[in-house]
Amino acid sequence: MTNLLKDLKQPAETSLNQELHKFAADLYPICRSITGNGIRETLSRIKGRIPLQIFEVPTGTQVFDWNVPKEWNIRDAYIAGPDGKRVVDFRECNLHVMNYSVPVHKTMPLSELKPHLFTIPEHPDWIPYRTSYYKEDWGFCLSHHQLMGLNDSEYEVCIDSTLQDGYLTYGECYLGGQSSDEVLISCHACHPSLANDNLSGLAVATFLAKYLSGKDLRYSYRFLFIPATIGAITWLARNRESAGRIRHGLVLTCIGDSGGFHYKKSRRGNAEVDRAAAHILRHSGESAEILEFSPYGYDERQYCSPGFNLPVGCLMRSVWGSFPEYHTSADNLDFIKPQQLAGSLLACAAILDVLENNRSYRNEFPYGEPQLGRRGLYGSIGGEACEDQILARLWVLNLSDGKHSLLDIAERSGILFSTISEAANLLCQKGLLSVVNNEHGEGAALGRSGTLPSQPGL
Numbered sequence: 209m210t211n212l213l214k215d216l217k218q219p220a221e222t223s224l225n226q227e228l229h230k231f232a233a234d235l236y237p238i239c240r241s242i243t244g245n246g247i248r249e250t251l252s253r254i255k256g257r258i259p260l261q262i263f264e265v266p267t268g269t270q271v272f273d274w275n276v277p278k279e280w281n282i283r284d285a286y287i288a289g290p291d292g293k294r295v296v297d298f299r300e301c302n303l304h305v306m307n308y309s310v311p312v313h314k315t316m317p318l319s320e321l322k323p324h325l326f327t328i329p330e331h332p333d334w335i336p337y338r339t340s341y342y343k344e345d346w347g348f349c350l351s352h353h354q355l356m357g358l359n360d361s362e363y364e365v366c367i368d369s370t371l372q373d374g375y376l377t378y379g380e381c382y383l384g385g386q387s388s389d390e391v392l393i394s395c396h397a398c399h400p401s402l403a404n405d406n407l408s409g410l411a412v413a414t415f416l417a418k419y420l421s422g423k424d425l426r427y428s429y430r431f432l433f434i435p436a437t438i439g440a441i442t443w444l445a446r447n448r449e450s451a452g453r454i455r456h457g458l459v460l461t462c463i464g465d466s467g468g469f470h471y472k473k474s475r476r477g478n479a480e481v482d483r484a485a486a487h488i489l490r491h492s493g494e495s496a497e498i499l500e501f502s503p504y505g506y507d508e509r510q511y512c513s514p515g516f517n518l519p520v521g522c523l524m525r526s527v528w529g530s531f532p533e534y535h536t537s538a539d540n541l542d543f544i545k546p547q548q549l550a551g552s553l554l555a556c557a558a559i560l561d562v563l564e565n566n567r568s569y570r571n572e573f574p575y576g577e578p579q580l581g582r583r584g585l586y587g588s589i590g591g592e593a594c595e596d597q598i599l600a601r602l603w604v605l606n607l608s609d610g611k612h613s614l615l616d617i618a619e620r621s622g623i624l625f626s627t628i629s630e631a632a633n634l635l636c637q638k639g640l641l642s643v644v645n646n647e648h649g650e651g652a653a654l655g656r657s658g659t660l661p662s663q664p665g666l
């Protein structure tokens with residue numbers, strides 16, 4: 209039985225916090241977009257850490273109701289005053305250019321330039337993040353203070369970008385498990401210098417994939433690093449068969465800030481992953497809120513579209529759009545915290561640990577309670593078990609009638625899943641419990657020890 213929490217909880221892993229943040233910091237300066245060299249460079253750095261297959265889908269490819277857009281790349285952009293000095297400079301911050309701006313190079317008065325300038329008057333030091341993917345346009349984002357500093361003179365405006373036929377790029381990391389049934393972990397990789405919105409998910413997903421690789425896993429895992437919306441739609445259109453093998457899934461976004469956890473349920477509302485996430489967050493010791501599904505948000509919208517209706521929820525800390533730093537230059541490396549990134553990684557591992565170990569068992573001695581003391585399973589004799597562990601054994605024995613899963617038992621008893629799971633393991637070893645088939649037909653060949661057979665596809 210794989211315990212996904214054991215290694216992560218060891219004190220030696222404290223440097224993990226810093227490593228997660230450092231990886232986000234390494235990716236931060238790259239000017240990403242939904243296509244182009246920024247996302248390629250990002251994927252190649254992720255590939256330096258985990259096995260990643262990179263796919264290139266040509267412009268114009270039809271993906272359901274959409275088409276893969278032209279590829280956008282940018283070298284430089286600026287607004288320069290009459291003295292030639294740059295008053296807005298892409299080299300200082302890539303948010304200064306509206307993402308997907310078409311090339312422009314001309315001189316114009318401020319009155320003509322103004323409709324192309326975007327600021328946030330309520331936060332005059334912050335630069336907004338704007339895109340125009342599906343309408344050809346150009347624009348600059350700047351702080352309101354910068355705008356106030358411009359006068360009525362002529363400005364040289366230059367966006368040295370290209371928008372032409374090319375490719376949409378995404379990455380996939382597949383980790384094979386004993387079953388071909390899959391767990392999907394998806395995050396978007398299309399935002400430029402924004403930390404919580406995109407880099408926190410990228411960092412946690414990369415470290416999670418690294419952590420899981422080499423482990424003996426029940427499920428196979430597929431990590432997607434994709435541009436938001438069009439990337440998820442493209443992946444689904446090209447992988448309808450794989451999509452059918454997804455049993456559980458999580459979209460990771462905005463999971464590095466100091467806010468409490470939020471989990472948005474899948475469209476199904478009562479999928480195993482919804483229950484696993486709710487259980488783990490309730491026991492996380494941090495504030496946590498469970499949100500109902502809505503058809504707005506991140507890529508869970510695509511995975512939960514009615515044609516697929518996959519059991520995919522969305523794990524966040526602060527909810528996108530609800531914090532003022534969202535889609536601004538204030539969503540920077542200070543806004544995400546090493547400890548919160550690591551806490552999010554641990555929460556993901558704990559949710560996956562539930563999915564990996566959730567099974568139904570049968571009590572082999574269902575007539576009256578079996579005598580635990582004789583077997584060293586009752587604290588008053590053994591002395592080693594705390595009250596929770598003994599209670600967990602009693603709950604597992606009582607509800608293991610082949611119909612209740614360990615997650616059912618954890619929910620009903622209020623005891624943490626890992627304690628319930630350990631109890632089931634021990635009771636199996638003592639011959640009091642045996643595994644029964646679960647809903648996917650796995651476990652048919654499982655022995656009393658609860659150890660999984662090595663052949664996949666059972």
Ligand SMILES: [Zn+2]
Binds near residue numbers: 405535
């Ligand atoms: Zn965003």
